Amino acid sequence: MNDERIRGEAPGRVQGAPTRDGQSAGGSAVLRADGLGKRYGRRWALSDCTLTIPAGHVVGLVGPNGAGKTTLLQLAVGLVAPTAGTVTVLGGRPAEGPAQLARVGFVAQDTPTYAGLSIADHLRFGARLNHRWDGDAARRRIEQLGLDPRQRAGKLSGGQRAQLALTLAVAKRPELLILDEPVASLDPLARREFLANLLEVAADQRVSVVLSSHLVADLDRVCDYVVVLATSRVQVAGTIETLLATHFRLTGTGRGEPPADQQIIEAHRTARTSTFVVRADAAPGDPAWTVEPVTLEEVVLAYMKQAHGAGDERAARAEARA
Amino acid sequence: MAGAALAIVAVALAFTGPHLVHLYDTTVAPCATNGDCPTATAAFLRTDRTLRTWLGILVLVLPGIIGVFWGAPLVARELEDGTYRLAWTQSVTRTRWLAVKLGVVGAASVAVTGLLSLAVTWWASPLDHAAANRFGTFGQRDLVPLAYALFAFMLGVTIGALLRRTLPAMAITLVAFVAVRLFATSWLRPRLLAPTQLTHALDPNRTGLGSSVSGLSGLLRGHLPAANLQPEPPDIPGAWIYSTRIVDGRGHALTSQVVKADCPALAELNGPHPSGSRVAGPVPEEARQGLANCVTKVGATYHELVTYQPASRYWTFQWYETAIFLAAALILAGAGLWVVRRRLP
Numbered sequence: 088m089n090d091e092r093i094r095g096e097a098p099g100r101v102q103g104a105p106t107r108d109g110q111s112a113g114g115s116a117v118l119r120a121d122g123l124g125k126r127y128g129r130r131w132a133l134s135d136c137t138l139t140i141p142a143g144h145v146v147g148l149v150g151p152n153g154a155g156k157t158t159l160l161q162l163a164v165g166l167v168a169p170t171a172g173t174v175t176v177l178g179g180r181p182a183e184g185p186a187q188l189a190r191v192g193f194v195a196q197d198t199p200t201y202a203g204l205s206i207a208d209h210l211r212f213g214a215r216l217n218h219r220w221d222g223d224a225a226r227r228r229i230e231q232l233g234l235d236p237r238q239r240a241g242k243l244s245g246g247q248r249a250q251l252a253l254t255l256a257v258a259k260r261p262e263l264l265i266l267d268e269p270v271a272s273l274d275p276l277a278r279r280e281f282l283a284n285l286l287e288v289a290a291d292q293r294v295s296v297v298l299s300s301h302l303v304a305d306l307d308r309v310c311d312y313v314v315v316l317a318t319s320r321v322q323v324a325g326t327i328e329t330l331l332a333t334h335f336r337l338t339g340t341g342r343g344e345p346p347a348d349q350q351i352i353e354a355h356r357t358a359r360t361s362t363f364v365v366r367a368d369a370a371p372g373d374p375a376w377t378v379e380p381v382t383l384e385e386v387v388l389a390y391m392k393q394a395h396g397a398g399d400e401r402a403a404r405a406e407a408r409a
Numbered sequence: 410m411a412g413a414a415l416a417i418v419a420v421a422l423a424f425t426g427p428h429l430v431h432l433y434d435t436t437v438a439p440c441a442t443n444g445d446c447p448t449a450t451a452a453f454l455r456t457d458r459t460l461r462t463w464l465g466i467l468v469l470v471l472p473g474i475i476g477v478f479w480g481a482p483l484v485a486r487e488l489e490d491g492t493y494r495l496a497w498t499q500s501v502t503r504t505r506w507l508a509v510k511l512g513v514v515g516a517a518s519v520a521v522t523g524l525l526s527l528a529v530t531w532w533a534s535p536l537d538h539a540a541a542n543r544f545g546t547f548g549q550r551d552l553v554p555l556a557y558a559l560f561a562f563m564l565g566v567t568i569g570a571l572l573r574r575t576l577p578a579m580a581i582t583l584v585a586f587v588a589v590r591l592f593a594t595s596w597l598r599p600r601l602l603a604p605t606q607l608t609h610a611l612d613p614n615r616t617g618l619g620s621s622v623s624g625l626s627g628l629l630r631g632h633l634p635a636a637n638l639q640p641e642p643p644d645i646p647g648a649w650i651y652s653t654r655i656v657d658g659r660g661h662a663l664t665s666q667v668v669k670a671d672c673p674a675l676a677e678l679n680g681p682h683p684s685g686s687r688v689a690g691p692v693p694e695e696a697r698q699g700l701a702n703c704v705t706k707v708g709a710t711y712h713e714l715v716t717y718q719p720a721s722r723y724w725t726f727q728w729y730e731t732a733i734f735l736a737a738a739l740i741l742a743g744a745g746l747w748v749v750r751r752r753l754p
Binding site: 185189197213255 | 494498506
């Protein structure tokens, strides 16, 4: 039913094609936001966010600090209610009822746990609050991690606490796993371990994953789909494969502009040369330009810079009017 | 921990309780036949006086402790530590999550306070019976402590959910609970039932002369008001006496001017003592006779009016106040649920 609606809205698009607004055709959406906004007091933490995240991916939500990643994810799990617009997750309203809550696993930023409770207590807590709880899997995971179930959560290292939080989120057997900056505070080794673990879970349980990060390197390792969120808007979204196949770096002499069918994301001009990061369906054949592939990090940074510039321009225009 | 503390109290009561019953049965119960009731009762009431006082205080403060330590942190700590993001993303709606917590911890609050109140009420029953002042220990016995405890708990939860910080919530809960209890005790309770009135003629043997400073302004003015006739409090066992006044047929209170006019001889008695000493000596016979004459004279137009609640209404008051605090607790529980569901985070 959901599939029909999405196909109907975006006919004829190739699956996974990168789009400016993040609308991606085909497959079912795990998350759809439409004009979504959240205001705290007078400050908009997220405004006019429209995006669709397809199912069956490990999705990286990347953006600078303050872009609204945490707000978007908290809206998706129903921890906060939207001020404007709508958000649907797996076709339902976030936190609408026990059934909807059971379908979404969530690991919050800084992986909160009860410091005074032991790991075993946390597993009992999970068993009592989740009707689809898989206690055996949870215990097995704790064992594999080499953790003592009698250990208090307050005494765990950051990495161990993150693993406990992931265990709780996974053992409820969700269809979608949402993680908010799960590795931001971990050392490189714990970070690598956690992400490897996460990939294993995603593959074993065939669960869709959305995780946010402000570090592109993390995403490159585990994600196959990226959403760039900056100034609370989706800058670009698509599979990493597609993003890399449709973005190029062009270097040319002089101050010329690249061919018109190329969309300039980032421009860097000196007196002698001009360098552009552009988006195009195919590599430009113009011999006047040197064409090079770009890395994911370059693409993401280019979009973030562009958004930043646009934001500055908007602010400047607003100031000029005032 | 609460269970351990309760167990200690229970053991202390179990050891001293039977002794109190025995003492009552051997001294106060047969006092009518022995003809020494006032002395026997007074002596009995001195037994375990400190323990009785402290047990009363314990029953009084336990609801406040529950509100501060169980109620206030319940939601506030989740918000402060960020664990609400874990708790509210499990497969249970946050309304249900809170409802279950309110039910379980609320029931525990009622159970702990109920057991303590039951134990103290049982232990103190010989003393309370001898003291014949049930309204004096109203908030420390029987049913009302349970309702106070549930109210304090819900108050703490709701204040915690509103403030979102544990320590301020604990402080505000304590202040609010004490304020509500004081208000209920001093303003609300006397108005729950219309008091009964009793009139009788002035008794020269039970009426004295004195002056009382009323209020802070009188104290600040630094002089005593003129002397007036003052009846002794009537002996109505177990009653809650609001006031004992001398009034005329139309309900006007006896003034010191009337006393002065009716009994000119009393003015001298009321003057400053010649030696300036305030040591009370035996009252001279002529003075006593003068006062008796005065009372008889005033008694021709004035009588004594006692406003009180009879002892038989004790349980009506217990049920009323219990119902009021339980209703307030329910309203607070609803408010807490609404805040958690609609206003947070």
